[in-house]
Amino acid sequence: MKSIQRDSSPPTATDVSADNPPPGAALRMDRKSLLLLVLFRISRGVASGMMAVALPYLVLKTLGYGSLVLGSLYTTGIVATALLGLAVGHLSDTWSRKGMLMITALMVPISAFLVFAFPVLPLLYVASVIGGFAATGSLIGGGMGGAAQPVQSAMIADLTTPGNRTFYYSTLAFLSGMAGAGGALLVRFFSIPNTFLAAGIISALGVFLLPPLRAPRRRPAARRGTRSRKVIGHFSITGALNGLSQGLITPFLIPFFVIVYHVSKSYMAVYTAAATIVGAVALLTAPTLEKRLGFVRSVTFTRALGTALLLVLALWHHLWPALAIYVLTPALRIAALPAQQTALTSRVHSDDIGRALAINQVARLSAASGAVLCTGYLFDLSAMEAPFFIYAAVMAANIYLYFRFFGQEEPSANGG
Numbered sequence: 001m002k003s004i005q006r007d008s009s010p011p012t013a014t015d016v017s018a019d020n021p022p023p024g025a026a027l028r029m030d031r032k033s034l035l036l037l038v039l040f041r042i043s044r045g046v047a048s049g050m051m052a053v054a055l056p057y058l059v060l061k062t063l064g065y066g067s068l069v070l071g072s073l074y075t076t077g078i079v080a081t082a083l084l085g086l087a088v089g090h091l092s093d094t095w096s097r098k099g100m101l102m103i104t105a106l107m108v109p110i111s112a113f114l115v116f117a118f119p120v121l122p123l124l125y126v127a128s129v130i131g132g133f134a135a136t137g138s139l140i141g142g143g144m145g146g147a148a149q150p151v152q153s154a155m156i157a158d159l160t161t162p163g164n165r166t167f168y169y170s171t172l173a174f175l176s177g178m179a180g181a182g183g184a185l186l187v188r189f190f191s192i193p194n195t196f197l198a199a200g201i202i203s204a205l206g207v208f209l210l211p212p213l214r215a216p217r218r219r220p221a222a223r224r225g226t227r228s229r230k231v232i233g234h235f236s237i238t239g240a241l242n243g244l245s246q247g248l249i250t251p252f253l254i255p256f257f258v259i260v261y262h263v264s265k266s267y268m269a270v271y272t273a274a275a276t277i278v279g280a281v282a283l284l285t286a287p288t289l290e291k292r293l294g295f296v297r298s299v300t301f302t303r304a305l306g307t308a309l310l311l312v313l314a315l316w317h318h319l320w321p322a323l324a325i326y327v328l329t330p331a332l333r334i335a336a337l338p339a340q341q342t343a344l345t346s347r348v349h350s351d352d353i354g355r356a357l358a359i360n361q362v363a364r365l366s367a368a369s370g371a372v373l374c375t376g377y378l379f380d381l382s383a384m385e386a387p388f389f390i391y392a393a394v395m396a397a398n399i400y401l402y403f404r405f406f407g408q409e410e411p412s413a414n415g416g
Contacts, residue, residue: 089358
């Protein structure tokens with residue numbers, strides 16, 4: 001694995017720093033940085049898995065609020081994550097990837113400790129702002145603290161090449177997902193308040209892994225070209241539709257089983273862990289899917305099948321088939337995600353990667369915010385099936401736009 005150099009001039013004494021390693025040590029330092037990112041992602045994955053399971057039970061059972069309140073908490077986290085993510089992405093391009101990662105790393109433990117210390121509704125909103133309790137993605141994507149996602153993905157792009165980037169995106173997401181599954185299982189051994197305490201401690205430990213991390217020193221970004229603007233625009237449109245579909249369903253899958261089937265916290269923790277493990281394993285297929293199908297066909301195949309299964313979940317209320325669908329559908333939704341990330345980062349200028357990822361996230365989360373409130377309202381009205389049908393229509397439109405925007409760039413089914 002070769003380190004990506006931004007110019008051919010030798011570094012001066014002032015160029016060699018924690019953010020700009022000397023050329024002779026580049027290979028060792030890149031591997032070390034990737035390992036530190038892996039361990040950091042694992043710590044956040046465990047914490048996210050714990051809080052993703054515990055939060056609906058805290059709101060619906062312990063505090064006794066309805067789905068609309070839970071949806072408003074998620075919406076608060078979504079909006080905050082979108083705004084913070086945009087700022088983080090911009091500063092990661094113009095200031096420091098490492099600096100922004102360290103700042104965002106503190107947000108999850110702070111929010112977890114706040115919920116533990118003050119489990120009351122007003123401060124849950126504050127914690128949702130800080131920790132990004134968006135729940136519009138799977139545990140594999142981080143689940144919580146989404147403002148850190150653009151800079152994490154940008155750092156991986158810095159440390160890899162387009163040829164091996166999908167492999168590293170899928171591998172890191174796999175390990176993060178396995179950690180999320182472990183976190184979900186840990187919920188069985190804690191009370192709801194102590195779940196947040198443990199999650200805060202675990203995520204705080206991850207912060208101490210970041211100081212030794214090395215990344216290229218950021219320089220003022222070049223003016224964004226027409227190509228980058230066009231790519232960012234297309235991915236923002238598809239990202240908005242992705243967010244709309246995610247917001248309709250993903251945050252409410254656990255509440256769906258709580259309301260419809262009255263599944264207990266202990267059992268739901270096991271099923272959530274199983275879904276996360278299956279999803280994590282599915283991510284390892286991303287390089288093969290990309291090579292054989294290309295990212296557009298990978299997205300189409302996996303998400304169309306997942307949509308069909310979710311329609312079955314809405315219409316056929318039998319617990320065991322429903323749990324099987326719950327375990328399988330996250331894997332189908334995210335299997336092509338690493339190829340999609342590679343497609344975006346390889347199509348824009350290297351100095352625009354952080355902002356491109358952040359803008360895509362803003363588009364996705366902005367659309368998700370309204371969708372979350374919509375589903376919360378429909379669930380409160382007991383219209384449980386309606387969000388699933390809306391989801392199917394949105395996903396069909398999204399798949400069409402993937403082919404329209406990017407299909408011509410993949411003339412053959414070999415990765416194109």
